[in-house]
Amino acid sequence: MRRPASLLPVLAATALLLTACGTEHTGPASAGSGAAERPTRTQVDDPGEDGVRITSLTLPSVSPSPTRSTSVSAGGIPADSGVLATYEVTNNGTERLTYSVVFTFLGSDGGAVINQSTTVRDVGPGKTVRGTVRAGELPPDAPRVTQAKVLEVTTVPAGEAPAEPGTCPASGIRISADKGDAAMGLRVVGLRLDNCGKRDYTVGGYPLLELLDDDLDPVDGIEILDGSGDITTGAGPDEPPRPITLEPGESATSGLVWRNTTEAGTAVNVPHVRVRAKAGADPVTVSPHLDLGTTGKLGVEPWAKAER
Missing domain, CATH: 2.60.40 (Immunoglobulin-like)
Known part of the structure; x- marks a missing residue:
């Protein structure tokens, strides 16, 4: 009776093929390759304002060029700069609050590059809510963003906050x-x-x-x-x-x-x-x-x- 051939050569060839393919690791882009480098995320030690503080800032490794900042995606949406800040909102009061926050993204000289606003709704007493805010598309001549901070915080009772756009309160x-x-x-x-x-x-x-x-x-x-x-x-x-x-x-x-x-x-x-x-x-x-x-x-x- 004919015995089946050994599987060892097949397994060895398969292992060799997998080793050759390998797993792609992100590393520094080679010069002239055109590949984008990974963004860097930096922890921020910010005391914040009125319970709102920035905890980290993510920046592209290379500042977007004027051409790139004004380009659009395939869907016709303006390209994002890749700059974003992570924040947290802590309600140290005794009632539920809705927060309206203005964040400012700054250049190396401390000058404002762009401001962005966000609303954080219905934060209970003693609670902390976390989120991110993007700088979005930057002006063509904008300097490189290097920092961000909380510019303004406005709070109102959660039950009296203006309704979110596109929604209708129970009152109608x-x-x-x-x-x-x-x-x-x-x-x-x-x-x-x-x-x-x-x-x-x-x-x-x-x-x-x-x-x-x-x-x-x-x-x-x-x-x-x-x-x-x-x-x-x-x-x-x-x-x-x-x-x-x-x-x-x-x-x-x-x-x-x-x-x-x-x-x-x-x-x-x-x-x-x-x-x-x-x-x-x-x-x-x-x-x-x-x-x-x-x-x-x-x-x-x-x-x-x-x-x-």
């Missing part, structure tokens, strides 16, 4: 504030009320406001005026308040108007405004950072239906 009403407009000392911040629910919603008159400081305590000594006529006539005559019914999908707008004139006395800054669409409505706390100067006045425009 979404309130938000824009970034504002400033010209010759006149300031205007727009308020927007969206009926994102399934029922009609009626408002009449002016939004109800509470001015709050950094600790979310009331700011006293500011007169809240109906209309903007006592602040400026440049916006035209005040429209009289009237009831407005918003069908699902419709919106209304209002505005906060003031001057930041500073004369005798102490200038007043109001970081937060607690807004109610009408009496009895759920409050929403926005953070427009009102620099009211020493004027002591804030004008509020009535709700008006927004054009579709």
Whole structure:
């Protein structure tokens, strides 16, 4: 009877083939190879600000060139610089908070290269939440990013934070504030009320406001005026308040108007405004950072239906 051939030569050949193929290890790219080097991740010893700190910074080994920073991927999306920071948010308070954080990415000279913002929602007392923020696409002439830090932290009660874009609160009403407009000392911040629910919603008159400081305590000594006529006539005559019914999908707008004139006395800054669409409505706390100067006045425009 014929005995089967030995498997040793086959196994030896297979082992030799696998050894020749090997496992690819990432190492320094050879000169002129065009291969990208691995990014470097550096631990950051940062005390942070108001419970937010950066823990590490990841940088590409070679600074993106102007050509690369303005290129786009195959999908038409701007190329990412590869720069990112890892952060952690720790709530040292006694209530659930939502954090709005501005991070700044800096060059070797300490100058800001680009700022990025993120919102960390519903952080419970004593809890820590971790995440990453990307620098994104950099300007073509941007210097190499070498560091990052926390630039600004704003906190509001989690239950009063403006709804995340694209979501609808249980109330069916979404309130938000824009970034504002400033010209010759006149300031205007727009308020927007969206009926994102399934029922009609009626408002009449002016939004109800509470001015709050950094600790979310009331700011006293500011007169809240109906209309903007006592602040400026440049916006035209005040429209009289009237009831407005918003069908699902419709919106209304209002505005906060003031001057930041500073004369005798102490200038007043109001970081937060607690807004109610009408009496009895759920409050929403926005953070427009009102620099009211020493004027002591804030004008509020009535709700008006927004054009579709």
